[in-house]
Amino acid sequence: MRKGLIGILIGAACAMSAPVLAEKPSFDSYVAGLKEEGAAKGIDSALLEQAFDGISYRERAVKADRNQPEKRLTLDEYIPRAVPDWKVAKARKLYDQHYNDLKRIGDEFGVQPRFLIALWGVESNFGAFTGNYNVVEALTTLAYDGRREAFFRNEVFAALTILNEGHIDVDAMKGSWAGAMGQCQFMPSSFLSYAADGNNDGKKDIWNSKPDVFASSANYLKNAGWDDEFTWGRQVTLPKNINADLIGLSNDKGKTLAEWQALGVRRLNNGDLPDVDIQAWLIQPDDEKGRSYLVYGNYQSLMKWNRSHYFALAVSHLADRIKFG
Numbered sequence: 001m002r003k004g005l006i007g008i009l010i011g012a013a014c015a016m017s018a019p020v021l022a023e024k025p026s027f028d029s030y031v032a033g034l035k036e037e038g039a040a041k042g043i044d045s046a047l048l049e050q051a052f053d054g055i056s057y058r059e060r061a062v063k064a065d066r067n068q069p070e071k072r073l074t075l076d077e078y079i080p081r082a083v084p085d086w087k088v089a090k091a092r093k094l095y096d097q098h099y100n101d102l103k104r105i106g107d108e109f110g111v112q113p114r115f116l117i118a119l120w121g122v123e124s125n126f127g128a129f130t131g132n133y134n135v136v137e138a139l140t141t142l143a144y145d146g147r148r149e150a151f152f153r154n155e156v157f158a159a160l161t162i163l164n165e166g167h168i169d170v171d172a173m174k175g176s177w178a179g180a181m182g183q184c185q186f187m188p189s190s191f192l193s194y195a196a197d198g199n200n201d202g203k204k205d206i207w208n209s210k211p212d213v214f215a216s217s218a219n220y221l222k223n224a225g226w227d228d229e230f231t232w233g234r235q236v237t238l239p240k241n242i243n244a245d246l247i248g249l250s251n252d253k254g255k256t257l258a259e260w261q262a263l264g265v266r267r268l269n270n271g272d273l274p275d276v277d278i279q280a281w282l283i284q285p286d287d288e289k290g291r292s293y294l295v296y297g298n299y300q301s302l303m304k305w306n307r308s309h310y311f312a313l314a315v316s317h318l319a320d321r322i323k324f325g
Contacts, residue, residue, distance in 0.1 A: 182206030
């Protein structure tokens with residue numbers, strides 16, 4: 001009897017001390033909270049009503065966020081698909097077509113024009129695929145979902161700021177399921193930090209103005225440390241049994257080309273590395289059996305744009321094929 005009573009008392013005490021999980025608010029309640037916070041941040045009240053009018057929880061955006069495909073292709077398989085001959089031909093044609101703007105913008109920001117075209121091609125297929133999601137709705141959905149609430153909540157308010165500053169109308173603010181916008185696929189926070197007026201019309205229109213797309217991309221790369229005196233890197237061959245501790249992009253793994261040469265690293269054709277005083281890093285995005293690259297600071301800049309070796313290498317290979325064919 002006594003043991004049973006003690007057990008009951010202990011159970012009751014545990015139940016009383018157990019944390020009570022707050023019930024998740026409804027989506028409508030969450031939106032109301034965003035409106036309230038937006039007003040406190042100085043967003044126009046009428047615009048807040050318009051931006052959130054009729055939005056709903058978009059399950060498709062959540063599924064896309066949670067079910068992004070794992071890497072299934074090696075670089076030997078991926079690069080030919082990401083940089084097919086038709087895309088190279090189109091990139092070279094557009095490079096020639098927009099050369100005057102590209103040259104002017106490239107000189108202003110210190111970025112080679114071929115990389116601006118390559119970014120445009122990889123991010124949105126030269127503006128053909130920019131997404132048709134309501135940006136505020138997609139971002140609000142992902143913030144409410146909670147997996148990365150702080151990140152997406154910040155992006156909601158960045159999007160509202162863009163609208164509040166009059167860069168684009170609510171109905172025209174379309175983008176990807178993740179809220180990436182325009183032909184250069186900037187997140188709203190990146191737009192606020194790096195969007196630029198490339199045609200001097202007083203606007204920053206990454207949806208419709210190609211000069212603005214080029215200037216915004218160039219401004220991002222400039223702020224990410226781009227140096228137009230150099231390229232991005234090159235594919236290389238390695239000696240057998242190279243020390244795996246040398247591989248990676250961390251600062252302590254960078255070496256001069258002369259140092260890599262002394263370690264036995266060579267060009268893909270087994271020729272000597274360039275006689276250039278530049279820091280380089282050795283990467284093997286697949287594994288020791290896959291492709292090896294020596295990459296420079298400009299590659300590090302591309303990785304700040306998108307932390308994916310496959311993205312950075314697609315841009316780099318397309319830029320090279322624009323130049324070399």
